[in-house]
Amino acid sequence: MKQTALILGASGRFGRAAALAFEQAGWQLRRFKRGRDDLAQTTAGVDVIVNGWNPAYPDWAAQVPQLHRQVIRAAEASGATVILPGNVYVFGAETALPWSEESPHAAQNPLGRIRIEMEQAYRASSAQVILLRAGDFLDTEASGNWFDAMITAKLGKGKFTYPGRADIPHAWAFLPDLARAAVELAAIRDCLPRYLDVPFAGYTLTGQEILAEVNRHLQQPARLGQMSWLPLQLARPFWPLGRCLLEMRYLWNTPHHLSGELLHQLLPDFASTSLQVALPQCLPKAVLKHTAPRAGGKDIRAVA
Numbered sequence: 472m473k474q475t476a477l478i479l480g481a482s483g484r485f486g487r488a489a490a491l492a493f494e495q496a497g498w499q500l501r502r503f504k505r506g507r508d509d510l511a512q513t514t515a516g517v518d519v520i521v522n523g524w525n526p527a528y529p530d531w532a533a534q535v536p537q538l539h540r541q542v543i544r545a546a547e548a549s550g551a552t553v554i555l556p557g558n559v560y561v562f563g564a565e566t567a568l569p570w571s572e573e574s575p576h577a578a579q580n581p582l583g584r585i586r587i588e589m590e591q592a593y594r595a596s597s598a599q600v601i602l603l604r605a606g607d608f609l610d611t612e613a614s615g616n617w618f619d620a621m622i623t624a625k626l627g628k629g630k631f632t633y634p635g636r637a638d639i640p641h642a643w644a645f646l647p648d649l650a651r652a653a654v655e656l657a658a659i660r661d662c663l664p665r666y667l668d669v670p671f672a673g674y675t676l677t678g679q680e681i682l683a684e685v686n687r688h689l690q691q692p693a694r695l696g697q698m699s700w701l702p703l704q705l706a707r708p709f710w711p712l713g714r715c716l717l718e719m720r721y722l723w724n725t726p727h728h729l730s731g732e733l734l735h736q737l738l739p740d741f742a743s744t745s746l747q748v749a750l751p752q753c754l755p756k757a758v759l760k761h762t763a764p765r766a767g768g769k770d771i772r773a774v775a
Contacts (some may be wrong), residue, residue: 472686473497473498473499473563473614473759474498474499474518474519475498475499475500475501475516475517475518475519476489476490476493476499476500476501476518476519476520476521476657477500477501477502477503477513477514477517477519477520477521478490478493478500478501478502478503478521478523479503479520479521479522479523479524479542479552480503480523480524480525481503481523483524483525483614484523484525484608484610484614484616484646485521485523485525485556485608485646485650486521486523486524486609487523487612487650488611488646488647488650488749489521489523489554489650489653489654490502490521490650490652490711492651492653493519493521493541493648493650493653493654493657495635495711496658498519498654501513501517508541510541510545511545511548512542513583513600514545514546514548514549514551515549516549516659517549517551518551518552518642519551519552519553519554519660520542520545520546520549520552520553520554520651520767521550521554521655522539522542522554522555522556522607522681524538524539524542525540525555525556526603527712528582528711528712528715529711529714529715531582531710531715532581532585533715535585535586535589536588536589536592537583539589539592539593540592541640541676542591543593543596543598545669546596546599546600547596547597547598547752548596551598552598552599552600552601552657552660553593553598553599553601554601554603554656554657554700555593555600555601555602555655556581556602556603556604556605556649557586557590557602557603557604557605557668558586558604558605558606559604559605559606559642559722560578560582560586560656560719560722561576561577561578561586561587561590562574562575562576562577562578562583562584562727563577563578563579563720564581564725565577568726568727568728569670569728569729569730570670570727570728570729570730571729571730571732571733572604572730572733576590580718580719580721581718582715582718582719584610590602590668593614593666594666594711595752597665598665599660599663599666599754600665600667601653601657601660601663601667601669602666602667602668602669603649603652603653603656603669603670603671604668604670604671604729605642605644605649605670605671605673605729606641606642606643606644606727606729607641607642607643607644607671608643608646608649608755609643609644609645609646609674609749610646610753611646611647611749611752611753613755614672617634618753619753621634621698622678622681623685623703623753623754623755624728626685626689626693626754626755626758627755627758629691629692629693629694630679630696631682631685631693631694631695631696632696632697632742633678633682633695633696633697633698633723634698634700634720634723635678635698635720635722635723635724636678636723636724637678637679637682637695637697638677638678638679639677639725639726640676640677640726640727640728641675641676641722641723641726641727642672642673642674642675642726642727642728642729643673643674643675643676643681644671644673644674645673645674645743645744645749645753647744647749648659648671648673648743648744648749649671649673651741652669652734652738652741655738655741656669656737656738656742659737659738663737664707669733669734669737670729670730670731671729671731671733671734672728672729672731672734673729673743674746675728675729676742676746677705678695679695681750682695684746684747684750685750685754686717687747687753687756687761688750688754688760689754689759689760690759690760691758699719700717703716703717704717706774715743728742
């Protein structure tokens with residue numbers, strides 16, 4: 472009998488990738504439609520709830536607590552396991568490395584505090600929760616994330632625009648790999664604790680290292696440039712999103728990486744897609760030398 476996963480936010484980044492990964496693994500899917508479906512009714516009989524809901528930054532304070540309370544209630548009532556994508560916002564800039572499931576949640580900025588309180592609500596619930604924590608996404612579709620909307624947006628003009636210090640490590644997650652890890656954790660959920668915080672190491676890379684790999688795949692190499700934050704500073708008084716982006720600027724100037732030890736203990740056979748295979752899938756096809764190989768082949772090895 473097929474297991475069923477309910478995808479919340481199936482058109483979003485994590486929701487879309489998770490829906491594909493669960494489907495490829497043979498799960499039956501339900502995609503929740505906000506404004507049409509009733510969450511309590513839709514969760515009846517499902518095994519896993521993949522919570523890909525993620526409002527725009529300026530709406531977090533008003534919407535995040537309410538949305539996640541609904542998910543918690545639905546999971547407690549149905550007995551479904553919640554799979555929740557986590558981020559690094561909960562860690563303060565002074566948190567010792569590597570950031571792991573044992574690291575204190577010391578963020579003091581508003582967005583970080585919202586995430587901390589959200590995770591605390593799940594931890595305090597009676598629902599089973601698998602929180603899969605990752606860094607910035609490398610997506611196979613242009614989805615408005617930092618990598619495609621800013622860093623590689625001008626590769627056709629020979630520009631690689633980095634938002635912070637290009638000489639320090641930064642945590643990245645290839646979305647298909649992150650979604651695949653979610654599926655594999657869901658498969659062993661009966662053996663897991665009620666609440667599990669699992670860091671996903673992904674790739675730890677400096678901006679310079681990413682550019683070097685990007686240039687291996689381009690028709691014409693790009694040069695490193697520094698993103699100007701001045702337009703966001705000027706727009707800050709009347710542009711809520713700009714204020715939020717500035718609030719998270721510290722992550723681009725704070726060396727950080729996520730521990731992969733717990734995930735390896737839980738999924739010892741899990742193998743990440745090599746950066747050489749993953750990265751071309753996240754670049755505009757028009758600038759590539761050749762068609763990029765796809766994830767899922769035999770050239771799959773972990774990249775630290």
